[in-house]
Amino acid sequence: MIKFYSLIGLLFCFILPVKSQHIIHGHIVDTAGKAISGSSVWVESGKNMVAYAISKSDGSFKISVDPGPDSLILVAKALNYKPYRQAIFNQTQQVSITLQSQVTQLKEVEIKSRNPIRRNGDTLFYSTNDFTTGKDRVITDVLKKLPGVTVEADGRILYQGEAIQKFYIEGMDLLSNQYNLATNNLPAKSVKEIQVIERHQPIRILDSLIRSERASINLKLTNKIAKTGSFQAGVGIFPFLWDLNITPMAFTSKQQFVASYQTNNIGKDVSLDLKIFSIEDLQDNLNQYTQKVDLLAIQGLSPPAFDSKRILFNKTHLLSLNYLRKLNKYTNIKINSSYLNNHIQQKGLTDTYFITEGDSIHVYENKYNQQFIQEVKGSISLTQNAPNQYLENTLSTKIVNEKQEGIIENNNGKINQKLNNPFYSISNKFKLIKPIGKQLFGFHSSTFFNKTPQILSINYPYSKDSILFKRQNILFQQFHTNNYINFTKKTTFFVLFQTIGFLYESQQLNSSLNTSLSYSNNQFQKWYKYYSITEGSHEFNQFKFSINLPVSFWKINPHILQRIITEPSVSVKYQLSSIINFKISYRTTNLFSNLSDLNIQPVLKDYRTSQFTELNYRQYYTHSFNAGIYYSEPIHSVFGNLTYSLTNQFSNALLLTTITSNGDMLVQSIKNDNRTPTHLLNGYFSKYFLKLKTTIRLSSIAQVNQTNQEINGIYSKVINYNLSNNFNLEKSFSNRLIINYSFDMIHQKTTINRLNSGLFNSKNHHFDSMITVYKKHYLTFSGEVYTLKYASTLNSNHFFDLGYRGFYTKRKIEIECKWQNLTDTNTYTYLSSSNYTYILTRYQLRPSQLLISFRMSL
Amino acid sequence: MKKVISLLCFVFITFCAYSQSSTVIDSIQVRCRYVFTYQQDSTDIDSKKSEDMILDIGKHSSVFYSLNLYKADSMWVIIKKEREKHGPEYAMGLTSSLPRTNFEYRLYKNYPENKLTTTDKLGINQFISEESSPVFTWKILPIQKELAGYSCQKATTSFAGRNYEAWFTTDLAIADGPYKFTGLPGLIISIADTQNYFSFELVELKKQNGVGSLVFIKNKNCQTISQKAYTQALKSNRENPVGTIEAQGISFEKTSEFNKMLVEYKKTNNNYIEK
Secondary structure, three states, X not given: OHXXXXXXXXXXXXXXXXXXXXXXXXXXXXXXXXXXXXXXXXEEEOOEEEEEEEOOOOOEEEEEEOOOOOEEEEEEEOOOEOOEEEEEEOOOEEEEEEEOEOOOOOOOEEOOOOOOEEEEOOEEEEEHHHHOOOOOOEHHHHHOOOOOEEEOOOOOEEEXXXXXXXXXXXOEOOOOOOOHHHHOOOEHXXXXXXXXXXXXXXXXXXXXXXXXXXXXXEEEEOOOOEEEEEEEEXXXXXOOEEEEEEEEEEEOOOEEEEEEEEEEOOOOOHHHHHOOOOOOOOOOOHHHOOOOOOOOXXXXXXXXXXXXXXXXXXXXXXXXXXXXXXXXXXXXXXXXEEEEEEEEEEEEEEEEEEEEOOEEEEEEEEEEEEEEEEEEEEEEEEEEEOOOOEEEEEEEXXXXXXXXXXXXXXXXXXXXXXXXXXXXXXXXXXXXXXXXXXXXXXXXXXXXXXXXXXXXXXXXXXXXOOOOEEEEXXXXXXXXXXEEEEEEEEOOOOEEEEEEEEEEEEEEEEEEEEOOOEEEEEEEEEEEEEEEEEEEEEEEOOEEEEEEEEEEEEEEEOOOEEEEEEOOEEEEEEEOOOOEEEEEEEEEEEEEOOHHHOOOOOEEEEOOEEEEEOOOOOEEEEEEEEEEEEEEEOOOOEEEEEEEEEEEEEEEEEEEEEEOOOOOEEEEEEEEEEEEEEEEEEEEEXXXXXXXXXXXXXXXXXXXXEEEEEEOOEEEEEEEEEEEEEEEEEEEOOOOEEEEEEEEEEEEEEEEOOEEEEEEEEEEEEXXXXXXXXXXXXEEEEEEEEEEEEOOEEEEEEEEEEEEEEEEOOOOEEEEEEEEOOXXXXXXXXEEEOOOEEEEEEEEOOOOEEEEEEEEEO | OHHHHHHHHHHHHHHOOOOEEEEEEEEOOEEEEEEEEEEOOOOOHHHEEEEEEEEEEOOOEEXXXXXXXXXXXXXXXXXXHHHXXXXXXXXXXXXXXXXXXXXXXXXXXXOXXXXXXXXXXXXXXXXXXXXXXXXXXXXXXXXXXEEOOEEEEEEEEEEOOEEEEEEEEOOOOOOEOOXXXXXXXXXXXXXXXXXXXEEEEEEEEEEOOOOOEEEEEEEOOOEEEOHHHHHHHHHHHHHOOOHHHHOOOOOOOOOHXXXXXXXXXXXXXXXXXXX
């Protein structure tokens, strides 16, 4: 019957479309007569809603109904009221509805995660099969597609927008956040399930104390015992080029193993593949102390600031081995090791101009340098992650066996330099977190021993003063231990973070130089530092203050120094409005230089530089003041800032440099209070033009730096002026073509005792474009032009690169083709300067080269 | 690029005054969780991403926001407390673990006044914009199906250049829905545009019975702007995402690699819910 009516109604609609609508209007009130707003009112015909309204704030509503069915059902519903249903005639009318209160029994719902995702407590399970399509080769391709997971350009994994904390394979943390090695090489088909553990607190003792919001990822493998991996190969021409990467892996329930062998001669820096995604333990980063520092050198060639692909002539082999074994439920032992064999060549010409008052010394050198590096690194770590304490101990060692050879041709002939510069280091890091009472304490201890024995030998085929051979031996040894406890205290005004610690370091320097005369050094120092670091912060209205107050008692033996040193820092931020804010800060830092820089008798640093000092300690104390105003107005896309900084470095040393007419340099440092001020002014402006889809940016940096030193017996005030301007334009023509152009202008000037001693200008143009040819196939083209003007000489260099990148879904292969340096520009000329030298370098670059590479799974 | 941007954004989150003021404007009756699925790149179906969004419904108003935004805000409070308890070492890890969201807006709907108030953060700037709620012309279709345990009715509309299909239930007499959608005689359970670039699906609904407060959150240095200015700022921010960061004195080296990343970023972020 109702169907019949509605059919009739429909017919009427077609036959009499002009017939006016019926209007049902009325009020909805509760039993107390109060208007109910926001309630739903509608009319039904059959089971279908034909028209509806929402009641207004005064409870009124108005529904227009097509004249069709004779009778309708009027329904009114509101949250926490009993529904109202009433049959009415389909005609214009006024109705009054009274709703009775009733606690609405809401049907609560929670949709269980649909397949192929399951949820169990805090863990999400993704079945790899359901997310894998033809083009996915390795596990990172699958991770990218999982809902909630993002993989960034460099390989970092985010879950729900946050970086993951740990990356496990079968519940074990083999790679310690170097997970690129696994994600880029583990084939998708080897993984059965990806588990995302939300709110994962990797340190069990903190589990109940500190809620972690970060997730960790665990891969479940298809087979309990799995052997898998990936393979990448590339070949190219001019000269013969290779690029190979083989990464096999093996996993069992108690043990894990990942190896990687990589070799190339295309200018690729393989160490980037071992990138660590972690910002933990930034405070006591032992890595920086166990870096190799060369005390002697062959006369170097500093490369221009280009990508390594353009400048690095290498033959690299890298082998990385990683092994983990589970000892019990809470404890595991892990070994990470690598072996690097690298041969690097550099060729170039340098013209070095020494700026001395009234004198002009010029040294021309044609250089060919070679570096042979063999580096072995290993670390073994034990982690106990129990519910009542966290303990971690890592023992690392590093052995570098390095040799360098340099041939210099200058006006006088050929000079052979040989450097034997190995480095040995062993270090240990200990960390314990334990609760004492209600307070958690952290105990940290790091210790290292470094040994740097180096030998530089130089052969002069020509002879002026009958010296044909020079040999410099140096041995520097360093033992360091740093131990501290940290905890937190709260006062009414400030929150204080407190660290208390003790540092001990012993250093020993032995050196001998054999020329016509012989010089030797045998020195030692012992450093003791007892320190306390107090940090506090406070917020007040638009202001934010922070204070950092390290106080340390220093003692350097034998009888060198004993004093208290404070290094206070203060910063204030003031937010004037949402558009403008100000920041002001003042910082001080103290630094003592190593004994390796405090040789009393001369050390031959390179074939024409000798150095010695009369100081028994060298201290640098720096005050820096920064002020800035920041402007950002995103409505019209106008942004800018202006900052100024003044840095004053105070040291107790003055350098006396003697330069002979053939460029030999003797650098002596004497006791003399010395101040080095630097002024830096920085400006930036950018505007985006919405209609033109164009961004322009202007930036400018002005820097003035003054150093005092004595050059060839004359006390000199050396002032460096530096001004650089940058203009950048970026324009999108469509989503398929985007171009970017930038222009840099750099002026540099140096004066010595107010006399101009050098000026140069450089101008660089840079052009980039990217075109999408078809879906996942891209073409890139870029060009660079560099011009340099000094004295009356003008130098110009240009580069062009062409590239193609494509994904072939069917064969699961990624192909990349690069034609680098189209015009075969094989040298690059640039100017660099220091306080009293200008160096004009013609650096040999990688020639035009073509490389095709592909990647697939093992 | 995104990494650079997100990293810097994160740095700013920690630097920027997190001083917020909250005003209680209503009590929460019902809390709904929707999964918002969006396709950033219209040419690549694999670029689909999703985020959990919350719709808190009060007696006469509602607020719609990202769950991660809420988490990040409340975690900042936790971080401050944890620092006081355990020291800066833990704060370090916790700060970096702030959840990230692609949606920093909160949409407040005032039912009786028919008003829509948006708070949003573009770069480091916070804005408030007020407008009258957009008027949706809904067409109700005689098609029904069960979704999330509710019997739902189909309705269609168009908004900001896209056509939408929605499913609403009269079992819940709430004339509201995810995002700006409103005006049906029942809660919207699911809504998606016809090209299926953007969809909101209800996955959880819980009674609150006025236990929680519906609060209006605004930062101390919030700037009130017109709807037109807000739209313009939104568009500029999409096209010039690094502008705000550069304004804080952090400069990028315009290396070709960076340019490529910027190009890639723009190319793969070309699809927005409001055209």
